[in-house]
Amino acid sequence: MVVPERGVDVTFTVDEGQTMALTGPNGSGKSTVLSALAGWLRPETGHAQLGDRTLFDEHTWIPARRRNVGYLTQDPLLFPHLTAEANVAFGLARAGVVGRRNRRDVARDWLGRVGVGQLASRRPGEMSGGQAQRTAIARVLASGPELVLLDEPLSALDAQVVPQIRELLAEVLTGRTTVLVTHHEADVVALADAATTIPAPPPSA
Numbered sequence: 130m131v132v133p134e135r136g137v138d139v140t141f142t143v144d145e146g147q148t149m150a151l152t153g154p155n156g157s158g159k160s161t162v163l164s165a166l167a168g169w170l171r172p173e174t175g176h177a178q179l180g181d182r183t184l185f186d187e188h189t190w191i192p193a194r195r196r197n198v199g200y201l202t203q204d205p206l207l208f209p210h211l212t213a214e215a216n217v218a219f220g221l222a223r224a225g226v227v228g229r230r231n232r233r234d235v236a237r238d239w240l241g242r243v244g245v246g247q248l249a250s251r252r253p254g255e256m257s258g259g260q261a262q263r264t265a266i267a268r269v270l271a272s273g274p275e276l277v278l279l280d281e282p283l284s285a286l287d288a289q290v291v292p293q294i295r296e297l298l299a300e301v302l303t304g305r306t307t308v309l310v311t312h313h314e315a316d317v318v319a320l321a322d323a324a325t326t327i328p329a330p331p332p333s334a
């Protein structure tokens with residue numbers, strides 16, 4: 130894909146069920162690539178294919194809400210007024226899971242899988258950074274996204290919880306098609322099957 134106004138020109142393929150790490154210096158366009166894959170930004174040229182669907186090319190543009198793509202950022206983007214369970218269930222409603230009880234059960238199951246089952250009724254402000262990021266991981270994965278995008282998912286966490294959350298990600302991302310943006314070699318080693326480096330942007334005139 131090419132985003133000329135941001136100096137981005139990159140080509141890569143992620144095999145189904147594998148994780149591709151995107152690395153590169155600050156400003157090289159890693160987050161821009163994720164935005165294009167998520168459907169938040171339309172590249173000027175280029176294309177992206179997810180399975181047999183074209184996400185975008187010169188003729189096609191599938192809007193973000195119809196892509197079935199999950200996005201996890203470094204700050205857990207949770208609704209502050211909703212409990213952990215309601216945050217996860219909210220994403221399920223958007224993904225088309227019918228029935229409140231169903232959504233609650235799936236949300237509880239996922240909170241358990243990421244190790245915060247006992248915090249289901251807490252709001253994000255009553256959680257540690259690591260607990261909130263675990264909840265955000267549950268929210269992103271519970272709806273069964275076809276593609277998972279991770280933008281520096283460990284960067285905002287206290288150093289002592291990073292290894293645990295990295296281990297959790299390694300476990301829950303197994304078999305999921307994922308693009309991971311990271312600056313950290315340890316993330317590439319622990320989480321990625323392959324890596325693509327975006328070169329430094331050309332110096333601005």
Ligand SMILES: Nc1ncnc2c1ncn2[C@@H]1O[C@H](COP(=O)(O)OP(=O)(O)OP(=O)(O)O)[C@@H](O)[C@H]1O
Pocket residue numbers: 134135136153154155156157158159160161162330
């Ligand atoms: N919203 C925006 N509008 C215009 N230009 C932007 C915007 N966001 C980023 N850019 C520019 O696009 C280029 C690529 O930025 P991007 O954030 O994708 O890089 P990155 O590799 O993710 O950087 P970092 O490692 O610092 O997060 C940079 O020149 C940046 O200044």
